[in-house]
Amino acid sequence: MPVLRIRPAVLSDLPALTAIYNDAVTTTTATLDLEPWTVEARKEWFLAHNKGSYPLLAAELVPKLRESGPAGVEEPDAFSGPDVPAIAGYASLSPLFPMAAYAASVELSIYIDRTCQRRGIGRQLMDAILEMARRDERIHMVVSKITAGNEASVRLHKAYGFQKTGVLREIAWKDGRRLDVEIYQLDV
Numbered sequence: 001m002p003v004l005r006i007r008p009a010v011l012s013d014l015p016a017l018t019a020i021y022n023d024a025v026t027t028t029t030a031t032l033d034l035e036p037w038t039v040e041a042r043k044e045w046f047l048a049h050n051k052g053s054y055p056l057l058a059a060e061l062v063p064k065l066r067e068s069g070p071a072g073v074e075e076p077d078a079f080s081g082p083d084v085p086a087i088a089g090y091a092s093l094s095p096l097f098p099m100a101a102y103a104a105s106v107e108l109s110i111y112i113d114r115t116c117q118r119r120g121i122g123r124q125l126m127d128a129i130l131e132m133a134r135r136d137e138r139i140h141m142v143v144s145k146i147t148a149g150n151e152a153s154v155r156l157h158k159a160y161g162f163q164k165t166g167v168l169r170e171i172a173w174k175d176g177r178r179l180d181v182e183i184y185q186l187d188v
Helices: 011-027 039-047 121-135 153-161
Strands: 003-006 056-062 064-067 073-076 087-095 103-113 141-147 163-174 176-187
Touching: 003 011, 003 121, 011 039, 011 056, 011 087, 011 103, 087 121, 103 121, 121 153, 141 163, 153 176
Parallel strands: 103 141
Antiparallel strands: 003 056, 056 087, 064 073, 087 103, 141 176, 163 176
């Protein structure tokens, strides 16, 4: 498996970040956006991050070479290849609400490329983004809004001590049904 490197996202990552998000838009209820975004339209979101208390981290798969054969020739790892994305996922902290009174509370989002799920990448992103939140004296509360039924996200958040503090009942309509949104909070 390639080496996973968690780093601040750069503008050249935006097409990959947009593709990961758009896959979630069109195939899941993990996000309640109904239409995919263009890379250009997503640029404003990107530019609002990696400043102040709003980091945006990319999980980059860096090919790991291994030695093989009698001459010690290096070959690409079996996990690398055309079907494996360079960017496996991302995590961000964003403003929870625009009013100044909410400045110490941030909204957490984590999205993982479908081909890279269930490999611990979400945990590594969670480790990194929460460490940044804890070091930032301006942040008091990390909040996640999780569509009810997203058990993988709920398990991840509970593993890090997030507490379910509320439910917005039937707040959204997607895929022909009304959906609840659960609120999870972590005091950092």
